Amino acid sequence: MHTKKNIIEIKSLTKIFSSKEREVKALENINLSIEEGAIFGIIGMSGAGKSTLVRCINFIERPTSGTIIVDGKDLSKLSERELRDVRRSMGMIFQQFNLLMQRTAEENITFPMEVAGVKKSEAKKRAKELLEIVGLSDKAKAYPSQLSGGQKQRVAIARALSTNPKVLLCDEATSALDPSTTKSILELLRDINKRLGITIVIITHEMSVIEQICTQVAIIDESGIAETGAVSEVFSHPKTAAAQRLVFPDGKGMKQFLGKRCCRIVFEGSSSFDPVISRMILECKAQVNIMFADMKDIDGKAFGQLVLQLPQEDEVSDRIISYLRSQNLSVEEVNEYVG
Amino acid sequence: MWDSSNVIMILVGLLETLYMTFLSTFMAYVLGLPLGILLVTSEKDGILPLPRLNKVLNLVVNLLRSIPFLILLIAVIPVTRLIVGTTIGSTATVVPLVIAAAPFIARLVESSIKEVDKGVIEAAISMGCSPFQIIYKVMIPEAVPSLIVGAAIATTTILGYSAMAGIVGGGGLGDIAIRFGYYRYQNDIMIITVALLVVVVQVTQEIGMRIARKMDKRK
Numbered sequence A: 001m002h003t004k005k006n007i008i009e010i011k012s013l014t015k016i017f018s019s020k021e022r023e024v025k026a027l028e029n030i031n032l033s034i035e036e037g038a039i040f041g042i043i044g045m046s047g048a049g050k051s052t053l054v055r056c057i058n059f060i061e062r063p064t065s066g067t068i069i070v071d072g073k074d075l076s077k078l079s080e081r082e083l084r085d086v087r088r089s090m091g092m093i094f095q096q097f098n099l100l101m102q103r104t105a106e107e108n109i110t111f112p113m114e115v116a117g118v119k120k121s122e123a124k125k126r127a128k129e130l131l132e133i134v135g136l137s138d139k140a141k142a143y144p145s146q147l148s149g150g151q152k153q154r155v156a157i158a159r160a161l162s163t164n165p166k167v168l169l170c171d172e173a174t175s176a177l178d179p180s181t182t183k184s185i186l187e188l189l190r191d192i193n194k195r196l197g198i199t200i201v202i203i204t205h206e207m208s209v210i211e212q213i214c215t216q217v218a219i220i221d222e223s224g225i226a227e228t229g230a231v232s233e234v235f236s237h238p239k240t241a242a243a244q245r246l247v248f249p250d251g252k253g254m255k256q257f258l259g260k261r262c263c264r265i266v267f268e269g270s271s272s273f274d275p276v277i278s279r280m281i282l283e284c285k286a287q288v289n290i291m292f293a294d295m296k297d298i299d300g301k302a303f304g305q306l307v308l309q310l311p312q313e314d315e316v317s318d319r320i321i322s323y324l325r326s327q328n329l330s331v332e333e334v335n336e337y338v339g
Numbered sequence B: 001m002w003d004s005s006n007v008i009m010i011l012v013g014l015l016e017t018l019y020m021t022f023l024s025t026f027m028a029y030v031l032g033l034p035l036g037i038l039l040v041t042s043e044k045d046g047i048l049p050l051p052r053l054n055k056v057l058n059l060v061v062n063l064l065r066s067i068p069f070l071i072l073l074i075a076v077i078p079v080t081r082l083i084v085g086t087t088i089g090s091t092a093t094v095v096p097l098v099i100a101a102a103p104f105i106a107r108l109v110e111s112s113i114k115e116v117d118k119g120v121i122e123a124a125i126s127m128g129c130s131p132f133q134i135i136y137k138v139m140i141p142e143a144v145p146s147l148i149v150g151a152a153i154a155t156t157t158i159l160g161y162s163a164m165a166g167i168v169g170g171g172g173l174g175d176i177a178i179r180f181g182y183y184r185y186q187n188d189i190m191i192i193t194v195a196l197l198v199v200v201v202q203v204t205q206e207i208g209m210r211i212a213r214k215m216d217k218r219k
Helices: A052-057 A080-088 A105-116 A120-133 A149-161 A179-196 A207-213 A232-236 A241-247 A254-257 A276-284 A313-327 B004-041 B051-066 B071-074 B077-084 B088-112 B117-127 B131-170 B172-183 B187-215
Strands: A006-018 A024-034 A039-043 A065-070 A090-094 A167-171 A199-204 A216-221 A224-230 A258-271 A289-298 A300-312 A330-335
Touching: A006 A052, A006 A199, A024 A052, A024 A199, A024 A216, A024 A224, A024 B004, A039 A052, A039 A179, A039 A207, A052 A065, A052 A167, A052 A207, A080 A090, A080 A105, A080 B071, A090 A149, A090 B117, A105 A120, A105 A149, A105 B131, A120 A149, A149 A167, A149 A179, A179 A199, A179 A207, A179 A289, A199 A207, A207 A232, A216 A232, A216 A241, A216 A254, A224 A232, A232 A241, A258 A313, A276 A313, A313 A330, B004 B051, B004 B088, B004 B131, B004 B172, B004 B187, B051 B088, B071 B077, B071 B088, B071 B131, B088 B131, B117 B131, B131 B172, B131 B187, B172 B187
Parallel strands: A039 A199, A039 A216, A090 A167, A167 A199
Antiparallel strands: A006 A024, A006 A065, A216 A224, A258 A300, A258 A330, A289 A300
C-alpha cells in the first residue's frame, strides 16, 4: 500500500467567496492525499463545501490559498494553457450530466477529443469503443433528450473517459438517479477503476454510495475535513461527531436508549401475514432494534429467526418477552449479541 | 386606374423592401452577433470577464436602443451620405437600419446565449476548452434554435423599420404606401402594400420558426 504514489495532494486549501456584503468561507485548511488507483469518497451534508472542493481539484474554482498538486504538478504555478492540458487529464461528471443537447451521444463523446485536436476518424473509433464500455452501442446517434437519466450519465462517463484521463471526478453523479440506476452506474465506475486503473474521486451526500464502491473516505463538515481513512475503519469506528451523524443518521439517540439485553425469536411456521413485531411495539409502547433477521416465507408461513435489542428498562423488556411468548413464539434471551 | 405601371411599381417596391430587409439584417448580424456574445462573455462571472468593457458596451447598446428610429433615420443622414454617397433610395436606408438593428440584435443574441446551461459551460471548462472554443463549440451551437427564433424576430422588426424609411424617401413598399396611399388618398394602393407587408412578415416568421423547430434537439 505504501509504495503507491499520491495522484492528488491537497495542502492547506482554503477557499473564500467574497461578495461586496460579506465573505463566505467555503473551505478551510483542507489537507488530503488521494492515492493512485483509489476510489476516494468525499461525503458531507449539503453546504459543507464538497462541490467547491472537487472544483478546486481541477481549478475550475481557484483556491484562495493552499496548493493542489495533481500528478506531481502544482496547479497554481501553471499557465492557462498548461492548466487546460491538466484538465484534459482529469475527466469530470456531474449531477445534471451536462451533456451538449444539440449533439448526439457519439458527438458528445468525441467533443473533448475535438477540443484536444484528435483526428476525426480516430475520435470516432474511440467513441465507438467507449460506447461499448458503457453499454450504449445502440445509442450512438441518439440525442440526450432521447435518453434516460442513467443513459445520459453513461454518455457523460464515456465523454469524461475519452481523453484517457488519470482521474475521474464525480460531483454528485448519482444524486439525480433512482436507486437501481445508481447501483448500475456505481458498478460501471468500479469496473472502470479496475479495468483502466483510473483514480476516482466521488463527491456525495449519500452514505450508500460510499459503502458500495469507495475504498477510502473523507468526511467534510463545516468547511473542513472531520475525518479521513479507509471506509471500513471510519464507518465502524466513527470518531468525530460529524462522522457519527453520517454513520448513524438518527441512530444515536436510539443507541443510548436501548439496553444490552437482546432476545432471539425463532419462527417455526407461524402465519407470515401476522405483523407480530409491529403489534408488539404498539402493544408494549416500546422501541426495539432489529440486530439480525433471517426469515423466509414458505406458503404463507414464517420460518427463521430474528434478534431484537431491547429497551434499557427491565420492566419494559420483560413485558416485551412475555408478550411475544403469549403469541406462541419461542423466545430466548441472549446477552450482548454481536452480529 | 389599375394599369401595369402600378403593378410594376408595387412589385419593384416589394423587391426593394426584401433587399433592404435582408441586407440590413445580415449586416446588422455581422455587428450584433459578436457584440451580443461579448456582452455575455465579458460579464463579471463570464468566461472572459472584462467588467469595464461590459459596462461601456451596455451603455452604448442602451443608448442606441433608446433613440426613436424616425429620429435616428434623420440624424444619421450625414453618415449615410459618407458611406453610400446618397441619402435616398433603398441602399441608403440600409445604413440607419443597420445602426438601429445591430444593438437590438445584440440584445437578442445575448439572451439566447444566456439560455445555454451554465453546467454545460462548466463541463466544457473541465474538459480543457479555451474561451474561444467555448464560444464557437458550445455557446453558439447550443443556442442555435433560440438564435434562429431571434433572427426571425429581428428580420420582421427590420422589415417594419424599413417601411418607416418611406418618410424620407427610402424606397420599398413603405415608401409607396406613404406617397400614394397617404399623400394621394389612394386607399387601394395603401391596402395592397400593407397586405403585402403582412404576408412577408408572416412568411418570414413561419420559415424562421420551422427551421428553429427542426434544429432543436432538446425535445
